[in-house]
Amino acid sequence: xxxxxxxVLTSRIALPSGxxxxxxxxxxxxxxxxxxxxxxxxIRFTADLGDTAYQGQALYQPExxxxxxxxxxxxxxxxxxxxxEMRVGPYRICEHVPMWALxxxxxxxxxxxxxxxxxxxxxxxxxxxxxxxxxxxxxxTVAGVLSEPWPFVNHTVFVTCSLVGRVVTGGFPRTAVVPYxxxxxPAAAVQGxxxxxxxxxxKNKLSAPLPLLYGLxxxxxxxxxxxxxxxxxxSFSCADAHxxxxxxxxxxxxxxxxxxxxxxxxxxxxxxxxxxxxVTLPPGGRLVFKSEAPVYTGAEVxxxxxxxxxxxxxxxxxx
Amino acid sequence: MPPKKPLxxxxxxxxxxxxxxxxxxxxxxxxxxxxxxxxxxxxxxAVSGDVREEPVEMVEGAPAPIIPAVIPGGSLSRVIEEWPxxxxxxxxxxxxxxxxxxxxxxxxxxxxxxxxxEIKFEVAGLAAGGQQLDLLSAAGSVVRVALALGGRVVTGGFVPVTLFxxxxxxxxxxxTTGNTGGFDDISEIYFWKxxxxxxxxxxxxxxxxxxxxxxxxxxxxxxxxxxxxVLVRAPSQxxxxxxxxxxxxxxPAIALLGGAAGVxxxxxxxxxxxxxxxxxxxxxxxxxxxxxxxxxxQSSVGIGIYDNAAGGGSRxxxxxxxxxxxxxxxxxxxxxxxxxxxxxxLFDRVNRALLMDHVIPSDGYYVARVRSEYLLLAxxxxxxxxxxxxxxxxxxxxxxxx
Numbered sequence: 001x002x003x004x005x006x007x008v009l010t011s012r013i014a015l016p017s018g019x020x021x022x023x024x025x026x027x028x029x030x031x032x033x034x035x036x037x038x039x040x041x042x043i044r045f046t047a048d049l050g051d052t053a054y055q056g057q058a059l060y061q062p063e064x065x066x067x068x069x070x071x072x073x074x075x076x077x078x079x080x081x082x083x084x085e086m087r088v089g090p091y092r093i094c095e096h097v098p099m100w101a102l103x104x105x106x107x108x109x110x111x112x113x114x115x116x117x118x119x120x121x122x123x124x125x126x127x128x129x130x131x132x133x134x135x136x137x138x139x140x141t142v143a144g145v146l147s148e149p150w151p152f153v154n155h156t157v158f159v160t161c162s163l164v165g166r167v168v169t170g171g172f173p174r175t176a177v178v179p180y181x182x183x184x185x186p187a188a189a190v191q192g193x194x195x196x197x198x199x200x201x202x203k204n205k206l207s208a209p210l211p212l213l214y215g216l217x218x219x220x221x222x223x224x225x226x227x228x229x230x231x232x233x234x235s236f237s238c239a240d241a242h243x244x245x246x247x248x249x250x251x252x253x254x255x256x257x258x259x260x261x262x263x264x265x266x267x268x269x270x271x272x273x274x275x276x277x278x279v280t281l282p283p284g285g286r287l288v289f290k291s292e293a294p295v296y297t298g299a300e301v302x303x304x305x306x307x308x309x310x311x312x313x314x315x316x317x318x319x
Numbered sequence: 320m321p322p323k324k325p326l327x328x329x330x331x332x333x334x335x336x337x338x339x340x341x342x343x344x345x346x347x348x349x350x351x352x353x354x355x356x357x358x359x360x361x362x363x364x365a366v367s368g369d370v371r372e373e374p375v376e377m378v379e380g381a382p383a384p385i386i387p388a389v390i391p392g393g394s395l396s397r398v399i400e401e402w403p404x405x406x407x408x409x410x411x412x413x414x415x416x417x418x419x420x421x422x423x424x425x426x427x428x429x430x431x432x433x434x435x436x437e438i439k440f441e442v443a444g445l446a447a448g449g450q451q452l453d454l455l456s457a458a459g460s461v462v463r464v465a466l467a468l469g470g471r472v473v474t475g476g477f478v479p480v481t482l483f484x485x486x487x488x489x490x491x492x493x494x495t496t497g498n499t500g501g502f503d504d505i506s507e508i509y510f511w512k513x514x515x516x517x518x519x520x521x522x523x524x525x526x527x528x529x530x531x532x533x534x535x536x537x538x539x540x541x542x543x544x545x546x547x548x549v550l551v552r553a554p555s556q557x558x559x560x561x562x563x564x565x566x567x568x569x570x571p572a573i574a575l576l577g578g579a580a581g582v583x584x585x586x587x588x589x590x591x592x593x594x595x596x597x598x599x600x601x602x603x604x605x606x607x608x609x610x611x612x613x614x615x616x617q618s619s620v621g622i623g624i625y626d627n628a629a630g631g632g633s634r635x636x637x638x639x640x641x642x643x644x645x646x647x648x649x650x651x652x653x654x655x656x657x658x659x660x661x662x663x664x665l666f667d668r669v670n671r672a673l674l675m676d677h678v679i680p681s682d683g684y685y686v687a688r689v690r691s692e693y694l695l696l697a698x699x700x701x702x703x704x705x706x707x708x709x710x711x712x713x714x715x716x717x718x719x720x721x
Contacts (some may be wrong), residue, residue, distance in 0.1 A: 010656065010657075010658070033657050046661065046663045048639065061350060106670075116667060162660070164675065212415040
């Protein structure tokens with residue numbers, strides 16, 4: 001491919017509070033203005049609250065960074081609460097996977113509500129083929145209460161999708177390397193429960209074998225804080241928790257993460273990545289993830305756990 | 320009965336299965352000698368070293384001599400091609416003033432080439448009595464530097480020291496104390512990992528002139544350091560011609576008047592054709608763009624400047640960056656963004672960078688436009704900054720002083 005100038009194509013949508021369903025990004029804004037061929041190097045998503053969250057003198061944004069101690073702020077991680085579906089032309093990239101399922105963590109404190117999926121090879125989009133994406137904001141129920149990160153509650157969330165790439169001016173390829181992501185992101189379960197991925201998750205839903213690149217694993221810790229201290233602010237919270245949790249990951253016959261492995265060791269505690277290079281899933285093949293939800297005896301009145309485990313691979317498609 | 324033929328004879332020509340090329344390659348190396356770097360060395364010419372054959376007389380029990388660039392236990396006959404060096408200089412800038420770093424402190428050994436791989440900056444605010452300030456602030460945002468090697472520019476005018484390399488980890492940029500809540504800065508550290516090294520000729524120096532932008536009313540102490548290597552041989556002509564380059568646009572303060580009564584048009588600023596440009600007359604190979612967004616806030620103790628993504632007290636949780644909109648056009652008709660986008664949609668929030676290498680033609684430039692939307696804050700202004708960083712080929716070589 002012969003690359004031209006860099007371009008950043010952006011579309012921004014609003015996800016109102018209580019939204020049921022998906023909101024599509026403007027696919028017209030996610031293609032080069034003159035409909036030239038485009039090569040995507042990186043896909044980015046950011047979430048913010050725009051001007052809807054003015055609380056007294058402060059505007060709070062969803063993020064996991066707290067400046068006073070450079071530690072994760074366990075109240076506002078939005079990773080499991082924004083899901084996206086992506087497709088390029090007829091080829092599916094992912095189906096409503098949480099942001100945590102997209103890519104490795106780089107700076108746990110600072111990334112907050114800013115996620116990026118760097119591509120190993122530029123994703124070639126020929127003229128006339130579009131990039132389509134939709135987003136949704138699922139809530140999770142904790143102790144019978146619909147839970148979101150507290151800055152989200154009763155506010156519209158704005159999600160921005162950016163395609164960082166270049167116009168392709170020559171050497172058009174006949175095929176494109178298209179990423180593929182599938183995730184297991186179950187509803188939150190109270191402590192002591194167990195998780196096991198069902199048949200339609202962590203699965204190669206394509207009609208061709210899928211070589212995998214890596215897996216990702218994070219666990220959301222949701223809680224309802226004591227309402228006495230800050231009833232309007234700390235009603236709900238969510239954190240990407242480092243856990244001493246036992247898990248396993250395998251295909252039908254071969255263990256990849258053997259039973260009773262520690263979750264935080266299997267998935268790197270810094271990047272959350274498990275190397276899956278060399279694993280090829282046949283059409284319809286899947287991985288099975290199993291874990292227990294640990295028992296936690298913190299001061300909060302309710303706790304729940306929600307793992308997000310994903311597989312990331314790529315395949316070559318004719319364009 | 321004929322005599323039995325011996326198995327091996329010397330009069331038969333047996334082709335050697337090993338090609339001549341390989342034979343040449345496996346020939347024993349030419350003996351190499353320990354060289355004296357300081358005596359009689361002329362850059363670019365072959366070195367005639369003296370041989371240190373006699374071992375050094377050692378007093379029994381004395382520590383072994385330290386020999387630069389020789390691995391402990393390695394052979395002393397190894398040729399030293401380069402050895403690391405770290406040059407540094409410090410100065411204090413009063414608000415709004417300029418100052419040059421000490422040239423002598425930044426100069427390498429007088430008869431050797433120096434290769435600079437990385438430039439580092441440490442910035443600290445000073446209180447009225449000269450003591451180091453202890454508050455959460457972004458002193459680096461007010462310090463700008465202009466770098467040049469002889470008559471060749473390395474920066475396009477003054478560039479904020481925070482805008483050279485993508486941030487590796489923001490928490491690591493701030494040296495903090497635990498005095499008041501555990502988050503106050505005493506100094507900040509930024510770096511520029513050069514896309515191509517700067518080769519400084521013997522006797523030359525990469526000069527650094529600093530500028531205090533003046534927004535912040537504290538004097539600022541700046542330390543600049545060059546990390547690289549002293550070289551035995553002169554670099555190639557091509558290496559001498561290439562230089563790193565950075566240019567930047569530091570926007571004037573933008574009032575946050577979104578939603579204010581009587582304000583119909585959002586405050587907006589834009590760069591000129593002389594800000595986000597390459598060096599004059601040369602194609603500019605851009606390796607990345609950087610964008611940082613600061614907030615200046617009036618408080619009871621003066622104006623504080625905060626990196627917006629760092630929080631900055633209790634009320635700046637990335638607020639400004641979600642309210643700011645950015646649009647970047649190019650002079651060659653291909654805009655980087657087709658419309659105004661949010662700050663972190665263009666620049667990654669973790670490393671503050673847009674990592675897209677490309678070439679800007681010699682007469683090309685970007686124009687960045689920034690405006691604030693919907694945010695009404697009476698006691699604060701936004702200070703957006705954007706830079707282009709990369710390298711160019713100056714087509715010139717260094718003049719070596721005899």
